[in-house]
Structures are given as C-alpha cells and as structure tokens.
Amino acid sequence: MCLFGKNASLTAGIETWNRIKELGYDPSERVFLEVGTGRVPLVPLAYWLMGAKKTITIDLNPYLRAELIKKSLQYISDNNEEIRKLFGSLMHENRIDDLLYFNRNVTFSTSPFLDLCRITYIAPGDAGNTILLPQSIDYHTSYTVFEHIPIEILRKIINEGSRIISDNGLFIHRIDYSDHFSHSDKTISSINFLKFSDDEWEKYAGNRYMYMNRLRHDDYILLFQSLGHRILAADTDVDEQSQELLRTGSFRLNERFKSKSVNVLSIRGAWIATQKRIVFPKACRTI
Secondary structure: OOOOOOOHHHHHHHHHHHHHHHOOOOOOOOEEEEEOOOOOOHHHHHHHHHOOOEEEEEOOOOOOOHHHHHHHHHHHHHOHHHHHHHHHHHOOHHHHHHHHHHHHHOOOOHHHHHHHOOEEEEOOOOOOOOOOOOOOEEEEEEEOOHHHOOHHHHHHHHHHHHHHEEEEEEEEEEEEOOOHHHHOOOOOOOOHHHHOOHHHHHHHHOOOOOOOOOOOHHHHHHHHHHOOEEEEEEEEEEOHHHHHHHHHOOOOOOHHHOOOOHHHHOEEEEEEEEEEOOOOOOOOOOO
16 A cells, blocks of 8 residues: 555555465455454455455554554555456445445444454464364465564464364465565675574564564475475566576675575565465274
8 A cells, every 4th residue: 555555555465365366266255364464454444345255364563553544544545446447346335335434424433344344453473373163264464574574473374273263164375475674775685694693683583573583494494395285376576686696606605594495585476375285084884
C-alpha cells in the first residue's frame, strides 16, 4: 500500500492466493492463518476481498495501528478503480462494495473493521503454540516473515501448523533471503551480511527490529523436510549481482556459508509450498 510501497501488501495476498490456485486448490471459503500481521492487516483484507471464509492472523507483538488501517481504507476508497484492476476477476464485488460503504458511513474503529473482513487478530500471540483446534485451518501463510525468526522457533511454528492444518491443507510462504540493510543502502549487495560471523552479525542485527536468521534456501528446504513435509513447489529468484560477486571471488564469505554453492547463495528470495505428510495408523491385526 501507500504505507509500505504502493499496493505491496495487497499484492502479497493476491500472489499467495494465485500460488494456491496454481497448485490446483480453491481457496474460496477457506480458513487462512497468517504468521506476522504487522501494523495493518492488508494481506488478510486481500484474502477476504477474494472470498476467504476467515483469516486468523498472529503476531508476537501488538503492532496493529488503527490510524494506519483508517488511512489504508481511505487510500482504497480514493483509488477504487485501481484497486479493482489490481484484483481483476479475483475481486468479490459485493465485498469491496461493503468495504467502501464501511469507510464512507461508519465511524472507524478497529473491531468493526476486523469483524467485517472476518479477521481474527491475535497479539501478543505465539504461532508456535496456538489455542486453535486441530485441522481448523486450510492455509498456513506468511510473507517475508520467516527470515526474521530463529530456526528453533520456526520448528515450533511449522510443527504447530501441522497440528492445526487440515489434512489437505497447504503451507505457502514467501521468504526474503536478502540482507535487508541492502533495501535502503544501495552501496551494499543483497549478500553483504554473509561476510559476518554470527557474533559480528549479532552486534548489527541482534534486536527484534532487524533480526535476520541468515538461513539459506537449502536450509529452509531441509527444515520443512525434517519436520515431515513434502515440498510441492520451491520457486526461487536469483540475484545476478550476487552471483557475479561469488563467482569472481571478490566477495569474502564467512566460514558458516563457504560450503554452500554459488547457486544457493545467490538466491534472493523464494516461494515455498509444502504439505504435511499424513501418517496413517497401522491396521490392527485381527485374530
């Protein structure tokens, strides 16, 4: 959106929805879980506008800001035609009409907005230990969140997701492997943080605002597989500048990353789709 780059968060929801459809599933009237809400629940809003039954969004910290939600709704109202074009045929016309009516005629407060868009907001919350019922969600999603979570907590989140997701449900996660400092500092590469030891990196980013686990694509694949998941899709983006730096030997890698291939290290981001393996109980022997 205008607050985080034009329409970026709505687009994140649309991209996630389309990934689900490309895998042969229909997300309409299904229950989503989002890990990492942030300040404005625009991804859950996008899910609702496209026909989701409900979205449960969980954040470790209560970052949600009413004034930013209100500004976002006004932006959608002011740019109604652009938003409709962004969603195209995925948009449920009655829902965007309801949202515009709400913005024009209802004195804003957060709870009625969440109720309208069928969003359950849990913060502070623990995605690794929810109180949700088994098989109560259909899609477990996040967008550029997992790279900010330590691996031991990721294990808990994925395991908990496997408990609460339906047997036919999907995990759909967008992960940004780049050094996030490079997003604002164009003088450094997207792999700049791979030159530091863990102790050195802790000094730069060992806080809740800039923490990055520095896990690479192969680490995530192994993580999901080690927790009993099938990898359905792993679509990667390669950063050519990083690839060139690594191939020419002009970039000094820390020992932690030297065993990894250039192809792995130059991956800037990925969509990973997985499904939990269903373990059926052994048939009882009849006597």
